[in-house]
Amino acid sequence: MSLHPVHMPGLSDTMQSGRLVRWLKKPGDAVHKGEALAEIESDKAIMDLEAFDDGYLAGPLAKEEADYPVGATLAWISDEADSHHGNTFTAPSKEHRPAPAETVPSSPPEVHDDSGLHHRQNASHAGPTGTPGSAPASPRARALARELGIDLGRLQPGPGGIIKSPQVIAAALRGPEPDLDAGPPWRYKLLTPMRRSIADNMTATLHTPCFHATTRLHLDALSDQARTEGQSLSLLLARALALSVARHPEFNAVWTPQGLAVRQRVDIGIAVELPGGLVTPVVRDMAQRPWKTLEKDWQRLRHLARQQRLRAEDYLGATVYLSNLGMFPSVERFQALLPLGASAILAIAAARDGQAEATLTADHRVVYGADAARFLQTLGACVKDPQALIRA
Amino acid sequence: MSETLLYHQALNRALDESMAADDSVFILGEDVGLYGGSYRVTEGLYAKYGEWRVRDTPISEGSFTGLGVGAALTGMRPVVEIMTINFALLALDAIVNMATKIPFMSGGQFPMPLVIRTPGGVARQLAAQHSQRLEQMLMNVPGMRIAVPSTPQDAYWQLKQAIQSDEAIFLLEHELLYFSEGTVDTRMPPPPMHRALVRREGDAITLLAYSRMVLLAEQAAHRLVEMGIDAEVIDLRSLRPIDWRTCIQSVGKTHHALVIEEDHRFSGAGAEIVAQLTEHCFNDLDAPVGRVAGLDLPAPYNGRLEALTLPDTDRIVDAAVRLLEE
Missing domain, CATH: 3.40.50.970 (Thiamin diphosphate (ThDP)-binding fold, Pyr/PP domains)
Incomplete structure (x- = not known):
């Protein structure tokens, strides 16, 4: 009998760990190459963990709803159906035993309760894990932390469970953290991969110099058509945005230190709310493709988004974004943060008397105020002629 | 010439x-x-x-x-x-x-x-x-x-x-x-006899070796690059004295070090190198300095057993990857 480990896959270049959502197979089940064994949640998507070989799933299975570093062994595939490994959950060897990664700072002492939430105790009643700030850290991490004034006790260890220099440097770049001890008692809520990923993306926007320009859009005609034809208002607005970008190609560019990366196609990202976060499915080539194919694409993307099954190629790489809060009548206007790699994002508030405030946030290294003014004029004209949007 | x-x-x-x-x-x-x-x-x-x-x-x-x-x-x-x-x-x-x-x-x-x-x-x-x-x-x-x-x-x-x-x-x-x-x-002026030389530059881990093990370290470094690990290879060239300055400079850059020696692991040259690097580079290290060395036994005559007692490229690659993951 031979056993082959099933590893946590690296689903993207940046993925360091993933969450095992649930197993789709039981130990002893026959599995075929390419068949889904489990669901894995990475940055923003849930994906299938596929069997790499024919055989039988063998335990011990890694615990569900826990985070594991990329490469960690989650289960085994055996070439025999009735291996004792399959049912008794014995680990084949000690060094391959799956070890869940820490998902919350491991110190100061903390208490785990059934809700999955963690409390931090006051240092005065230190728990069994020892003194506060006792997370294992490499010598270099300690030296750097001393130099940079970083409290090691608040850092999350790296993949090996040890704080190393990259974690300290990342903490220094994140900036200071609030002192929680000063206020009321609190407890930690686990960061979902989605929340962490959104937080990282938002922090990444800090280095983009932006300006804002606001206009009023006449949306009567567009709303009427959306209602009568059963079309998505967000998609119609995104189409108007795409056609405006096509007319003002200076918006279809990304600033890089090497030069402006001028895109050859207009891809629009549309923010969609999800339970516990948001995601921005990207509709490709929105200015050129026929309306019907865009609608079909949008349906597919929304369906995948709701199931948290968007893949990286479904939500990365738009140059212009749309964020629509028009369904909330109390929102008069708002500004959106410009995602890294985009030139502009349009924030549309609720319509009043047929007009909605729309605020453009744009990268001032890519476009200037007068460009934004001309762009908004084009956009204003586009939304008044909904027939042209679906005909073009 | x-x-x-x-x-x-x-x-x-x-x-x-x-x-x-x-x-x-x-x-x-x-x-x-x-x-x-x-x-x-x-x-x-x-x-x-x-x-x-x-x-x-x-x-x-x-x-x-x-x-x-x-x-x-x-x-x-x-x-x-x-x-x-x-x-x-x-x-x-x-x-x-x-x-x-x-x-x-x-x-x-x-x-x-x-x-x-x-x-x-x-x-x-x-x-x-x-x-x-x-x-x-x-x-x-x-x-x-x-x-x-x-x-x-x-x-x-x-x-x-x-x-x-x-x-x-x-x-x-x-x-x-x-x-x-x-x-x-034969015309190029030589470096000082005890000077260690950087055979390959990298920033992820320093592989320190001497004599034939340098060749294996270089092969391992090529394989590590394919795995996205940019290893630096240092040829010590001299075991007494050892050019600590070159070693310390490299570890200051990579924060990880692995010594490769053909000699027995116990009390070998690697033991001295690890001790010195730990003394001089303690605050620069993100992991304990590792060693890949010969096993602690007389060399067996059987060719396959003999090979198993010695470092090879696989073992070096494996040790480097584990050292970086630890």
């Missing part, structure tokens, strides 16, 4: 040029004359310089090494070839008690321009008594310099430097390197 030479040819070239330039340089050893040396290092020199300067000796390492010490005391520049390092054990009295002590105990009145050349390391199936790596024994003897060339260029440079030096120098060659090929530039 650069040309492609085998390691033993590079050593021969260094001997030839040194003997042509300086009448006080002469060679002593078993089968160095008529036979041309067990590994052809002295080939052709007997014919060129005659039996007085290329002297075949009886099979008696203690006496002919002692003869070398005495000749060095009188101002000659002897180059003693010991057929393998395993036989150098018989000459330890001459090396340890005489060569390394007389300059010290005479207050520097006697120089010791002595070179002892010998191959060490595991060749192929020469069994336990002929597969030893004894460098760690001599590393612990003050007054001895140990050079460990890994390339034909270094073999040429370091032997010439050793002959010109007034200190006792042990040139540790390797049986599996004698027929390795490389470019030798």
Whole structure:
């Protein structure tokens, strides 16, 4: 009998760990190459963990709803159906035993309760894990932390469970953290991969110099058509945005230190709310493709988004974004943060008397105020002629 | 002027040029004359310089090494070839008690321009008594310099430097390197004899090696690059003294270090390197300094077992990956 480990896959270049959502197979089940064994949640998507070989799933299975570093062994595939490994959950060897990664700072002492939430105790009643700030850290991490004034006790260890220099440097770049001890008692809520990923993306926007320009859009005609034809208002607005970008190609560019990366196609990202976060499915080539194919694409993307099954190629790489809060009548206007790699994002508030405030946030290294003014004029004209949007 | 030479040819070239330039340089050893040396290092020199300067000796390492010490005391520049390092054990009295002590105990009145050349390391199936790596024994003897060339260029440079030096120098060659090929530039000025060289630059982990293990470290580095790990390879070139500055600079950049040695892990050269790096680089390290070394047992005669006792590229790659993940 031979056993082959099933590893946590690296689903993207940046993925360091993933969450095992649930197993789709039981130990002893026959599995075929390419068949889904489990669901894995990475940055923003849930994906299938596929069997790499024919055989039988063998335990011990890694615990569900826990985070594991990329490469960690989650289960085994055996070439025999009735291996004792399959049912008794014995680990084949000690060094391959799956070890869940820490998902919350491991110190100061903390208490785990059934809700999955963690409390931090006051240092005065230190728990069994020892003194506060006792997370294992490499010598270099300690030296750097001393130099940079970083409290090691608040850092999350790296993949090996040890704080190393990259974690300290990342903490220094994140900036200071609030002192929680000063206020009321609190407890930690686990960061979902989605929340962490959104937080990282938002922090990444800090280095983009932006300006804002606001206009009023006449949306009567567009709303009427959306209602009568059963079309998505967000998609119609995104189409108007795409056609405006096509007319003002200076918006279809990304600033890089090497030069402006001028895109050859207009891809629009549309923010969609999800339970516990948001995601921005990207509709490709929105200015050129026929309306019907865009609608079909949008349906597919929304369906995948709701199931948290968007893949990286479904939500990365738009140059212009749309964020629509028009369904909330109390929102008069708002500004959106410009995602890294985009030139502009349009924030549309609720319509009043047929007009909605729309605020453009744009990268001032890519476009200037007068460009934004001309762009908004084009956009204003586009939304008044909904027939042209679906005909073009 | 650069040309492609085998390691033993590079050593021969260094001997030839040194003997042509300086009448006080002469060679002593078993089968160095008529036979041309067990590994052809002295080939052709007997014919060129005659039996007085290329002297075949009886099979008696203690006496002919002692003869070398005495000749060095009188101002000659002897180059003693010991057929393998395993036989150098018989000459330890001459090396340890005489060569390394007389300059010290005479207050520097006697120089010791002595070179002892010998191959060490595991060749192929020469069994336990002929597969030893004894460098760690001599590393612990003050007054001895140990050079460990890994390339034909270094073999040429370091032997010439050793002959010109007034200190006792042990040139540790390797049986599996004698027929390795490389470019030798005889005009390029050499770096100092004990200077460690960065063979490959990288920023993820420092691989420290000497002698034949440098070749394995370089192969491992190529494989690590394919895995996205940019390893730096340092060739120590000298085991006494060791060029700590180069090592420390590299670890300051990579924050990870792995020592690769063919010698036994316990109390080997790697133990000293790990200790020094930990002392000097403690605050720069993101992981304990690792070691890939020979197993702690006499070399088995069985070829497959023998290979299992030695570092290989797989083990180096594996250790580097684990060290970075730890």
